[in-house]
Amino acid sequence: MSEVHSIRNLCFVGHPSSGKTTLVDALAHLTGASARKGSVNDETSICDTEPEEREKKHTLQLAVVHAEHGGKHWTLMDTPGYPDFVAETDAAIFASDLVVGVVSCTSGVTYNLRKKLERAAELGRPRAIVVTHLDGENTQFDQLVDNLRTAFGETCVPALLPDGNASAFSSVHRTMLDPESPWRQRLMDRVMDACEDENWLTEYLESQEISEEQLDKLMPHAITAGALIPILVCNPESGLAVENCLEYFKRFAPAPDEYEIRDTAGEIIERDPNGQLEATVFCIKSDAHVGKVCFARIWSGTLHQGDTIHGETNAKPEKLGGLFRPIGVKREAIESAGPGMIVAFTKVEHIRWGESFSTAGGEIRKVAAPAPPTPMMAVAITPKTRADEQKMGEALHKLEAEDPTFRVHTDSATHELVGEGMSDLHFQVLQSRLKRRYGVEIETTQPRIAYRETISKPAEGHHRHKKQSGGRGQFGECYLRLRPGEEGSGVVFVDKVVGGAIPRNLIPAVEKGIRDICGRGVLTSSVVVDVEAEVYDGKFHAVDSDEASFRMAAQRAFRDGFEKAGPKLLEPVYELEIHVPTDVSGTVFSDITSQRRGHVLDQWNEADGTITVIKAEVPLSTVQTYHRDLKSQTSGQGFYSMHFKAYGPVPSQEQQRILKEMALHHEDD
Numbered sequence: 001m002s003e004v005h006s007i008r009n010l011c012f013v014g015h016p017s018s019g020k021t022t023l024v025d026a027l028a029h030l031t032g033a034s035a036r037k038g039s040v041n042d043e044t045s046i047c048d049t050e051p052e053e054r055e056k057k058h059t060l061q062l063a064v065v066h067a068e069h070g071g072k073h074w075t076l077m078d079t080p081g082y083p084d085f086v087a088e089t090d091a092a093i094f095a096s097d098l099v100v101g102v103v104s105c106t107s108g109v110t111y112n113l114r115k116k117l118e119r120a121a122e123l124g125r126p127r128a129i130v131v132t133h134l135d136g137e138n139t140q141f142d143q144l145v146d147n148l149r150t151a152f153g154e155t156c157v158p159a160l161l162p163d164g165n166a167s168a169f170s171s172v173h174r175t176m177l178d179p180e181s182p183w184r185q186r187l188m189d190r191v192m193d194a195c196e197d198e199n200w201l202t203e204y205l206e207s208q209e210i211s212e213e214q215l216d217k218l219m220p221h222a223i224t225a226g227a228l229i230p231i232l233v234c235n236p237e238s239g240l241a242v243e244n245c246l247e248y249f250k251r252f253a254p255a256p257d258e259y260e261i262r263d264t265a266g267e268i269i270e271r272d273p274n275g276q277l278e279a280t281v282f283c284i285k286s287d288a289h290v291g292k293v294c295f296a297r298i299w300s301g302t303l304h305q306g307d308t309i310h311g312e313t314n315a316k317p318e319k320l321g322g323l324f325r326p327i328g329v330k331r332e333a334i335e336s337a338g339p340g341m342i343v344a345f346t347k348v349e350h351i352r353w354g355e356s357f358s359t360a361g362g363e364i365r366k367v368a369a370p371a372p373p374t375p376m377m378a379v380a381i382t383p384k385t386r387a388d389e390q391k392m393g394e395a396l397h398k399l400e401a402e403d404p405t406f407r408v409h410t411d412s413a414t415h416e417l418v419g420e421g422m423s424d425l426h427f428q429v430l431q432s433r434l435k436r437r438y439g440v441e442i443e444t445t446q447p448r449i450a451y452r453e454t455i456s457k458p459a460e461g462h463h464r465h466k467k468q469s470g471g472r473g474q475f476g477e478c479y480l481r482l483r484p485g486e487e488g489s490g491v492v493f494v495d496k497v498v499g500g501a502i503p504r505n506l507i508p509a510v511e512k513g514i515r516d517i518c519g520r521g522v523l524t525s526s527v528v529v530d531v532e533a534e535v536y537d538g539k540f541h542a543v544d545s546d547e548a549s550f551r552m553a554a555q556r557a558f559r560d561g562f563e564k565a566g567p568k569l570l571e572p573v574y575e576l577e578i579h580v581p582t583d584v585s586g587t588v589f590s591d592i593t594s595q596r597r598g599h600v601l602d603q604w605n606e607a608d609g610t611i612t613v614i615k616a617e618v619p620l621s622t623v624q625t626y627h628r629d630l631k632s633q634t635s636g637q638g639f640y641s642m643h644f645k646a647y648g649p650v651p652s653q654e655q656q657r658i659l660k661e662m663a664l665h666h667e668d669d
Helices: 020-030 051-056 083-095 111-122 141-152 183-193 198-207 212-225 242-252 386-402 424-438 504-520 547-564 582-595 626-633 652-668
Strands: 007-014 063-069 072-078 098-104 127-132 156-158 160-162 172-174 229-233 278-287 291-300 308-311 322-327 330-333 342-346 356-359 377-383 407-410 417-421 442-445 452-455 459-467 474-484 491-495 531-539 567-581 599-606 611-619 639-649
Touching: 007 020, 007 083, 007 111, 007 242, 020 063, 020 072, 020 127, 020 242, 051 424, 063 322, 063 342, 083 111, 083 278, 083 291, 083 424, 098 111, 111 127, 111 141, 127 141, 141 156, 141 229, 156 183, 160 229, 160 242, 183 198, 183 212, 212 229, 212 242, 229 242, 278 386, 377 386, 377 424, 386 407, 386 424, 417 424, 424 442, 452 474, 459 547, 474 504, 474 547, 491 504, 504 531, 504 547, 531 547, 567 582, 567 626, 567 652, 582 599, 582 611, 582 626, 626 639
Parallel strands: 007 072, 007 098, 098 127, 127 229, 156 229, 491 531
Antiparallel strands: 063 072, 160 172, 278 291, 278 356, 291 342, 308 356, 322 330, 322 342, 377 417, 377 442, 407 417, 452 567, 459 474, 474 531, 567 611, 567 639, 599 611
């Protein structure tokens, strides 16, 4: 048996408090990765290594635990339950060979679990389900199985059966060893659905039996092919049946060579330890002692300690600082790792999250990592002190490098430093890490809206700039005509001066004055767009007129005309795609149209009608805190993505409110 075939890469996904971390802790103890069984409640979990995780008693980042046990190389990956950290979950799914959905029998099948197992199917990863908390009050295993089959299809079949429900649950047994169970026949049918051996198919049709030898070969293939999603059951807290689950994974979990991995060109990547190195960084973390730590999945070839590698975006080779097997917060140094292995390495600064790499001189065959979700909220960031200001930029960029859902940029319109992320919880965790790791404290506020200003009708403006304060004076006079321009035209300057009313050498000063005030705005300090400004007359003084005088005259004349031309505000409008449980879609729809001045473009159902997707156009000003409202409306089960669509006019009443608020703000200043 090849070393690749002995690898078991499992990631555990599910809703918060489903028992994922407790299950990984129990498996880590059984496989010898940890000397004692860790606990979330007493803050000894091998997975929850960050202070924020121990404080909240929830996993907030991907944890990777390696073990050698029973002749297998195990990698167990624990993922956050909160959808706020879905990028970490996607990364684990991408790097795994079996995605294990953990569902609490007391909570049932949640939208959160559905989305994560659907994501696994989208990425072509085999799936299994582990039922926990069956010992809770009023739990019914059979009812939960029915709900799982409704959610994920009839490919869901119990492979382990409990001896009872609630307090009567004391042991499990394999479905295949229970001739009285109605699930036995269904399980065998599912296994044989993926069988490609004609002799075995004929034998099964005649005998309706599968041997243990055939199961060892056929069940992993059935799981890989999607013909079977096995349902297991255990109680991770007490340890009941955890060993049965481990034995099942040992025998039947797909190995890396059980299914195909293709590069972005559609070519199959062979699991050849002697071939060219093909690998992908799926996660990046910062360590106080060694700095940047990259977690990578090796698809082909062998990575050696001390190798020099290069990524897609930077051809400059970099030498590994160390090669490790991650065991929670610990790392075990290794000499090399081959196909199917998940490893960590240090001292490579120019490889990014989701980037494929190869050894120096090797051609990179990219394996597409999942694109991170679009951030759902934004905050304006300011340093708390001058000392924080000096360290803030570098610290923020380090967080940005390890978290693909956190982005930082300076808004060119408002000149604010803006951070984008997934939720309030996400930013709480980021702020805590900034302070703890880098000694940087920041304050966050709601970002200003980058409005645009324009006009709705033609008008004329005039201003005479005259200033005499001893010595040479200043003089310039401009007459302008303003007209609404075509959408997207910006500011168009037209020179219609004849007869030398304004000397030719001063016309550029008039244009500069107009463009200066358009860059600053008239109503709200926002950029003026889609205006045609025509200078058609003026006066000058042979001694006192200069460029500064005509710049000032042009600015004041433009302001005069702008205020007469039906000025109006334009606001950024975003297109939202909102995914919510169908039973609350009416509330979400009504909120968008009646409370947020939104316009619904389309609506459809997914997942057999249990999920409703709403596509709408909504002003940014009404959705700056939408992540909180949607979470409340959907009990935390809804999510959305958004992207800029266009600028649209602000309704008259809303414009008056905005201008009044800005006037009050300026008075306070």
